[in-house]
Amino acid sequence: AQSVTQPDIHITVSEGASLELRCNYSYGATPYLFWYVQSPGQGLQLLLKYFSGDTLVQGIKGFEAEFKRSQSSFNLRKPSVHWSDAAEYFCAVATNAGKSTFGDGTTLTVKP
Amino acid sequence: EAGVAQSPRYKIIEKRQSVAFWCNPISGHATLYWYQQILGQGPKLLIQFQNNGVVDDSQLPKDRFSAERLKGVDSTLKIQPAKLEDSAVYLCASSFESSSGNTIYFGEGSWLTVV
Numbered sequence: 693a694q695s696v697t698q699p700d701i702h703i704t705v706s707e708g709a710s711l712e713l714r715c716n717y718s719y720g721a722t723p724y725l726f727w728y729v730q731s732p733g734q735g736l737q738l739l740l741k742y743f744s745g746d747t748l749v750q751g752i753k754g755f756e757a758e759f760k761r762s763q764s765s766f767n768l769r770k771p772s773v774h775w776s777d778a779a780e781y782f783c784a785v786a787t788n789a790g791k792s793t794f795g796d797g798t799t800l801t802v803k804p
Numbered sequence: 805e806a807g808v809a810q811s812p813r814y815k816i817i818e819k820r821q822s823v824a825f826w827c828n829p830i831s832g833h834a835t836l837y838w839y840q841q842i843l844g845q846g847p848k849l850l851i852q853f854q855n856n857g858v859v860d861d862s863q864l865p866k867d868r869f870s871a872e873r874l875k876g877v878d879s880t881l882k883i884q885p886a887k888l889e890d891s892a893v894y895l896c897a898s899s900f901e902s903s904s905g906n907t908i909y910f911g912e913g914s915w916l917t918v919v
């Protein structure tokens with residue numbers, strides 16, 4: 693069975709600073725990997741996904757993530773954080789049958 | 805393109821009462837999911853449908869939860885009787901198969917408080 697670990701429960705960064713959110717996964721086959729963002733009271737919005745090919749994937753809102761098979765990681769990055777990025781971020785791994793397993797999320801706070 | 809629609813958005817019930825949530829997936833999406841998200845945790849899959857058949861319901865507490873997708877489109881999730889620990893957000897999602905894999909699209913969720 694697959695699993696996802698997001699080691700950081702809460703991260704605080706200053707506006708304009710760079711951001712990296714960590715995600716480690718466990719899955720026996722080639723994973724499908726996702727990052728979602730959830731604002732308070734809202735559903736999950738897809739930021740980016742990795743299925744195959746280039747290991748550096750670009751997403752919406754200026755986010756990117758890098759798949760590192762040797763480290764079983766799929767960390768999310770943004771070079772300059774905006775106050776509107778404050779939200780909860782979820783990493784997920786999916787099988788090719790479409791079953792997704794989510795991490796418990798990382799809450800991002802942005803300081804002015 | 806319309807997204808995944810869910811209703812009601814918010815519901816407060818007493819324990820031992822029943823509640824039902826409705827979901828209308830994105831048009832053309834064959835796969836429909838119900839997830840439970842407890843505060844402070846990631847979504848947990850309750851049930852996955854492919855058209856009107858169940859693909860995975862291994863995490864569904866079948867003594868109190870039921871779900872159906874009779875015509876392969878809309879779906880209903882029911883809880884009867886509700887317990888305090890059922891307080892959560894119930895997220896409906898849908899996806900379709902493509903050459904670049906399945907991408908899951910979520911609704912805004914139905915927020916349940918059991919008192």
